Amino acid sequence: MTATLEAPPLETRGLHVSFGRAAVLRDVNLVVPARTAVGLVGESGSGKSTLGKTVVGINKPRAGQVLVHGEDVFAVGRRRRAAMRRQVQYIPQDPFSSLSPRRTVGQTLAEALDPLRARPADHEEAIVGALDQVRLDPGAMAKYPHQFSGGQRQRIAIARALIVGPQLVIADEITSALDVSVQAEILKLLRTLEETIEASMLFISHNLAVVQALCEHVVVMYQGVIVEQGRVDDVYRNPQHDYTRRLLASVPGSKGFRLD
Numbered sequence: 001m002t003a004t005l006e007a008p009p010l011e012t013r014g015l016h017v018s019f020g021r022a023a024v025l026r027d028v029n030l031v032v033p034a035r036t037a038v039g040l041v042g043e044s045g046s047g048k049s050t051l052g053k054t055v056v057g058i059n060k061p062r063a064g065q066v067l068v069h070g071e072d073v074f075a076v077g078r079r080r081r082a083a084m085r086r087q088v089q090y091i092p093q094d095p096f097s098s099l100s101p102r103r104t105v106g107q108t109l110a111e112a113l114d115p116l117r118a119r120p121a122d123h124e125e126a127i128v129g130a131l132d133q134v135r136l137d138p139g140a141m142a143k144y145p146h147q148f149s150g151g152q153r154q155r156i157a158i159a160r161a162l163i164v165g166p167q168l169v170i171a172d173e174i175t176s177a178l179d180v181s182v183q184a185e186i187l188k189l190l191r192t193l194e195e196t197i198e199a200s201m202l203f204i205s206h207n208l209a210v211v212q213a214l215c216e217h218v219v220v221m222y223q224g225v226i227v228e229q230g231r232v233d234d235v236y237r238n239p240q241h242d243y244t245r246r247l248l249a250s251v252p253g254s255k256g257f258r259l260d
Contacts, residue, residue: 007070039211
């Protein structure tokens with residue numbers, strides 16, 4: 001199957017992932033449409049992060065397909081797979097562990113663009129542009145990760161994902177380790193980016209209020225299975241599955257909650 005831009009940036013079909021004998025994902029069918037933010041919610045251990053990591057190739061499925069623009073990531077050669085994975089960028093929960101302490105921000109962003117020749121001077125315009133997108137000044141290029149706050153490091157991780165011009169960004173609990181004020185700043189940034197970039201987003205979170213603030217669609221996972229999905233407001237107003245109802249009831253203020 002060849003890629004087509006008419007196909008969605010991401011689709012999974014009958015996806016199964018196991019760790020040893022334990023099934024972590026079971027028959028997961030998911031679509032992330034073009035230029036759309038989809039929230040993936042569920043309690044810890046529901047399989048959310050496993051799904052995100054499988055999409056980017058960190059985990060290998062036991063069965064099923066991961067389709068990027070209609071092309072199966074796990075059915076192509078290594079070179080083609082690398083090109084496809086460039087279209088799908090992953091932002092981890094903890095940017096500090098994913099940013100090399102020995103590389104400057106400029107080197108990290110240059111490496112994303114050109115892994116073989118990570119010279120910031122060769123990509124200065126693109127790096128400055130990516131930093132500006134996440135509201136960091138050009139002086140950040142010469143600094144190291146430990147010189148930034150947690151929120152600033154998360155902005156660097158976002159810049160690293162965006163600098164290659166992806167079709168899909170997978171954001172894995174990227175606000176959960178931040179305090180409330182910094183979390184609000186990152187969400188404001190993400191909402192701005194939604195309006196200015198072409199990429200879709202799979203936003204993985206256990207925070208239903210954050211998903212409501214950021215996403216158009218929501219997918220609810222429970223014990224490795226998708227139990228409900230639809231437009232955020234529809235699902236939140238009228239949940240059909242008992243697990244979704246329990247999740248919503250656990251939110252402070254519950255019915256009618258919003259993140260202001």
